[in-house]
Amino acid sequence: MKQRPYNFSAGPAALPAEVLEQAAAEMLDWHGSGMGVMEMSHRGKEFIAIAHQAEADLRRLLAVPPNFHILFMQGGGLAENAIVPLNLSGGAAADFVVTGSWSQKSFKEAKKYCDAQLAAANTAADGSHTTLPDPATWRLRREARYLHLCSNETIHGIEFHELPDLKSLGSDAPLVVDCSSHILSRAIDWSRVGLAFAGAQKNIGPAGLTIVMVREDLVGHALPVCPSAFDYKTVAEHGSMFNTPPTYAIYIAGLVFQWLLRQGGVAEMERRAVQKAELLYGAIDASGFYSNKVERSCRSRMNVPFFMPDERLYAPFLEGAVARGLLQLKGHKSVGGLRASIYNAMPLEGVQALVSYMTEFQARHG
Ligand SMILES: *Cc1c(COP(=O)(O)O)cnc(C)c1O
Numbered sequence: 014m015k016q017r018p019y020n021f022s023a024g025p026a027a028l029p030a031e032v033l034e035q036a037a038a039e040m041l042d043w044h045g046s047g048m049g050v051m052e053m054s055h056r057g058k059e060f061i062a063i064a065h066q067a068e069a070d071l072r073r074l075l076a077v078p079p080n081f082h083i084l085f086m087q088g089g090g091l092a093e094n095a096i097v098p099l100n101l102s103g104g105a106a107a108d109f110v111v112t113g114s115w116s117q118k119s120f121k122e123a124k125k126y127c128d129a130q131l132a133a134a135n136t137a138a139d140g141s142h143t144t145l146p147d148p149a150t151w152r153l154r155r156e157a158r159y160l161h162l163c164s165n166e167t168i169h170g171i172e173f174h175e176l177p178d179l180k181s182l183g184s185d186a187p188l189v190v191d192c193s194s195h196i197l198s199r200a201i202d203w204s205r206v207g208l209a210f211a212g213a214q215k216n217i218g219p220a221g222l223t224i225v226m227v228r229e230d231l232v233g234h235a236l237p238v239c240p241s242a243f244d245y246k247t248v249a250e251h252g253s254m255f256n257t258p259p260t261y262a263i264y265i266a267g268l269v270f271q272w273l274l275r276q277g278g279v280a281e282m283e284r285r286a287v288q289k290a291e292l293l294y295g296a297i298d299a300s301g302f303y304s305n306k307v308e309r310s311c312r313s314r315m316n317v318p319f320f321m322p323d324e325r326l327y328a329p330f331l332e333g334a335v336a337r338g339l340l341q342l343k344g345h346k347s348v349g350g351l352r353a354s355i356y357n358a359m360p361l362e363g364v365q366a367l368v369s370y371m372t373e374f375q376a377r378h379g
Contacts, residue, residue, distance in 0.1 A: 018338035019363035023167055023316060023345070023354040024194065024215040032218075032268045050264040055257050063260075064253070067267030074270060074279055075196075077226055078203050084225040084245060085253040085263055090115065090193045090212040092243070093223060094122035097189055097208065099239040101159050101231055102127035108157040108186065111135070113142045113166030114347060115191060123161070126236065132160060135171075142169040145311040148177040153184040159207060159231075160186045165195035165313055167215065168345045170305070170352070172313040176205045187231060195315045196224070197273060198357055199283045207231050213262060216315070216356045218269050222262035273357065282357050289355045289364045290314040296368040302375045320350040326378055327351065337370050339363075 020027035043050050046059050053060045068083050077083060088096065097119075098107060107127050109120040111134040123129040132153055133146040153160065160179060165172045172195060179188055187207020196211040208227040214220035227245055235244040242248070242256045273282065294312060297303040297319050305312065305319045321327065327343075330351065334342050344350040355364055 016338075018340050019359065019366055020340045021353045021355065021359070021363075021367070022341035023352060024212070025220050026215055026354060026356050027358045028218060028265070028269065029272050029358045032265065032272050035268055036265060051261045053260065055254055055260050060260055060264075063264050063267055064258070067263055067270055068253075070267065070270035070274060071224070074273055075201055075226070076203070077201075080229050081203065081226050082229060082232060082245070082249045084227065084248045085258050086223045086225055086243070086248060087221060087259055088243070089214075089220070089223055090191055090210065091118065091122070093191070093210045093225065094119040095126065096225075096239075096243045096245075097159075097161070097210070098123040098126040098129070099243060100235045100245050101187075101189065101208070102236075103158055103234060104128075104236055106130065106154050106157045108132040108152070108154055108160045110146065110151065110160065110162040112145060112163060112171055113169035114345075115166055115168070115193070116161065116163040119161055119163065119191060127158075130154065130157075141306065142166065142171060143306045144308045145171060145173065148182055151177075151182065153179070153182060153186065155184075157184070157186045159189045160184065161189045161191070163191040163193075165192065165315055167194040167313075167316050167354075168318075168347060168352075170307050170313040170316045170318045171311050172315070174311065176202055178205050187228065194354075194356075195313070197279055197282060198286045198315060200279055213266055215354075216358075218266040219259075219262045221259040222266055224266075285361065286314040286355070286357075289359065289361055290317070292361070292364050292368060293317050293353060293355065296371060300371070300375055300379075302379045303371060315356055316352060316354050318344055318348055318350055318352045320344075329378070330374055333374060334367075334370060337366070339367055339370055342367075 040049050107129050110132050111117050133151040135142050135144050135146050190209045192209050193211040194215040196216050210225045213222040233246045247255050297305050303319050342351050344352045
């Protein structure tokens with residue numbers, strides 16, 4: 014196949030070409046069944062096999078412990094902002110660390126269902142988010158049913174490179190992590206996590222699938238008002254098939270999991286992520302033209318927002334990028350500038366092509 018452009022979208026984002034080719038080859042007839050995956054009953058043996066394999070592969074990739082359920086749900090990260098408090102808060106206290114747009118949204122939504130309070134925030138006087146608050150300063154309430162944080166802020170490009178150990182901070186609350194935009198790019202320390210959720214459309218596969226990994230003891234405490242299809246206990250008891258799951262998205266996610274295993278798993282993805290991020294941040298920092306304002310210790314390996322000295326340069330930059338096969342580099346509307354999302358499916362060559370275009374653009378306009 015001819016070389017595809019490099020797609021830097023924050024989500025829905027690029028998928029490995031191998032996965033798309035396999036899906037195309039299997040579109041009309043999956044494994045001699047005479048059916049495409051979209052046309053199969055979710056209760057048939059073919060789809061059940063696809064879903065079981067996907068779950069087993071994800072468990073292996075992230076070393077998800079046996080006392081955690083893996084749930085395939087719908088509604089995306091934003092629905093989880095409601096589903097988590099409906100299941101875990103008991104309508105009582107829950108603490109939030111706000112480090113950017115996504116955790117801010119989670120905090121706001123949770124207030125509908127429980128006594129949500131801010132444990133810490135990184136919002137600067139000008140409204141920007143460029144640091145992470147030191148866990149030692151977090152205000153953790155003894156009565157909190159959980160503490161929520163977003164481990165990679167997709168819009169602001171801020172990543173927790175280590176999850177806090179709440180026990181060492183004197184809290185027994187389980188940690189809830191929105192890892193939508195860096196899932197499978199690094200290992201998860203399950204000894205520090207009670208629940209992790211992720212929309213699939215950033216670093217896994219198509220939109221429509223939401224993955225929830227939740228410790229067994231946290232399941233079964235939903236508020237009576239919680240919709241049955243969003244009650245983790247109901248979903249777990251039905252093997253994620255209480256209602257019709259997003260079957261095609263699960264299938265594509267499963268192909269991505271197998272691709273990840275062939276590449277060398279999460280350790281290899283992390284090695285590549287470090288390499289790609291170092292190349293891009295290195296080029297930005299050395300340029301004296303491009304800038305990224307996030308403190309180095311918490312810069313995201315997945316989402317790299319960056320800026321130029323003059324607003325008028327963005328339109329020609331983006332136009333020239335498309336002409337070179339570098340797509341979807343426009344920054345999020347709330348922060349402006351540019352953003353390169355360099356998820357697992359982005360090869361090193363894509364980042365190299367971006368950096369050489371940036372150098373060339375600077376030479377002409379700097
Ligand atoms: C994209 C994103 C979401 C929202 O996902 P939806 O599927 O649009 O609801 C939530 N959290 C993070 C960190 C994200 O990157």
